[in-house]
Amino acid sequence: METRQKAPIGRPRGFDTDEALERAMRVFWEQGYEGASLTDLTSAMGITRTSMYAAFGNKEDLFRKALERYTEGPASYGVRATREPTARQVATAFLGGSVRASTQPGCPAGCLGVQGALAAGDPGRNARDALVTWRNEGIALLHDRFRRAVDEGDLSSDLDPGLLARYLMTVANGIAVQAAGGATREDLQLVADMALSGWPSP
Amino acid sequence: METRQKAPIGRPRGFDTDEALERAMRVFWEQGYEGASLTDLTSAMGITRTSMYAAFGNKEDLFRKALERYTEGPASYGVRATREPTARQVATAFLGGSVRASTQPGCPAGCLGVQGALAAGDPGRNARDALVTWRNEGIALLHDRFRRAVDEGDLSSDLDPGLLARYLMTVANGIAVQAAGGATREDLQLVADMALSGWPSP
DNA sequence: AAACATAAGTATCGATCGGTACTGAATGAC
DNA sequence: GTCATTCAGTACCGATCGATACTTATGTTT
DSSP: OOOHHHHHHOSSOOSSSHHHHHHHHHHHHHHHHHHHHHHHHHHHHHOOHHHHHHHSSSSSHHHHHHHHHHHHHTTTHHHHHHHHSSHHHHHHHHHHHHHHHHHHHHHHHSSSSHHHHHHHHGGHHHHHHHHHHHHHHHHHHHHHHHHHHHHHTTTTTTTTTHHHHHHHHHHHHHHHHHHHHHHHHHHHHHHHHHHHEEEEEO | OOOOOHHHHHHOOOSSSHHHHHHHHHHHHHHHHHHHOOOHHHHEEEEOOOHHHHHHHHHHHHHHHHHHHHHHHTTHHHHHHSSSSSHHHHHHHHHHHHHHHHTTTTTOOOOOOHHTSOOOOOGGGGHHHHHHHHHHHHHHHHHHHHHHHHHTTSSOOTOHHHHHHHHHHHHHHHHHHHHHOOOOOOHHHHHHHHHTTTTTTO
């Protein structure tokens, strides 16, 4: 049985979905889920409401897809950090990546995973919960990595890998809040360095 | 000339403004500025829209007054911490207070000064800016205190009091984000302890 | 008592919210 | 060509947004 690969029937889409999603992501990043209206979103995406609903579902689905794109784009420093050879290098890369992503020129200040929907009314509850899950997944990723570090003898077995993971995420979240308030990359890198000065030595 | 002290002319107010403001503060704290509708607010306050506008101005004014009340209430640990005798004790009290305030049973999780309006659309810009200012004032308070600690020889003059202040605020902000996501008081106190382990000794 | 001042309640304002029929345009299958 | 299928645009939906006239109620002052 051959599966037809290309040339779907019907009128072809007149815009680039990736490009549109990228722009939607930035609007959510800058204004938050509740602060971003469909008018804001679609005008930034360069498409009509109808096209948005056809291509992405609804506002909530669009937000989820924007968050996925954010994870694989601006927030990709997270998984990348876990590939560093030692726990200390993981921590350093994670906080450094967080500082850079939160203060990237040309992008909104802060972190979509924090300011996208930290507190919300009823209509934004699902978006808020999605971000809670997102942040917890980040902690889980670091937790797994530090458990491995303990197994490998890279971290003392006295240490709690879960605490180390939560500590890093907490500092990264704080960095995002400060960045959203206008703190500079230099300021925040110094903060990150200081946060790492408490890291357990070898 | 005698100034009449009591019994203002006209029909007396039928509700307690402090009580109403307290309830409004909690709604903003839980749902954020944009997520809190006037219906949410006034029904929690137990008054009508008209009474709210007469007593507080408008939604933005109400938010500012709720923030003031928050500063003097749940967030009063801030100024209290600066009265501790040593810089280390200030830092310990500040982070400990932040953990307790962000995980206070019977209150919304997190911090109004963070989740009240971290990112917003046009209508919430002023609220967002008010919180940026609020957080910066917190940093300034700590900054002044640590400058004094340097003067008093309590902190080495090699250290940057501004950095120490921003570091503490950053960690406190991260704690607030984590609390908003459901992290427990115990978890966050351990995080705070770890953040303090990097504090410059004597 | 009458006159006056303020609060509370009702009913609503125009604007905007997220979401959707409905209509015409553009393509592939036949 | 003709038909089927999908996309794009207009115009609009009911609901809700923050905010306000306007009326009624409840006090003090005289």
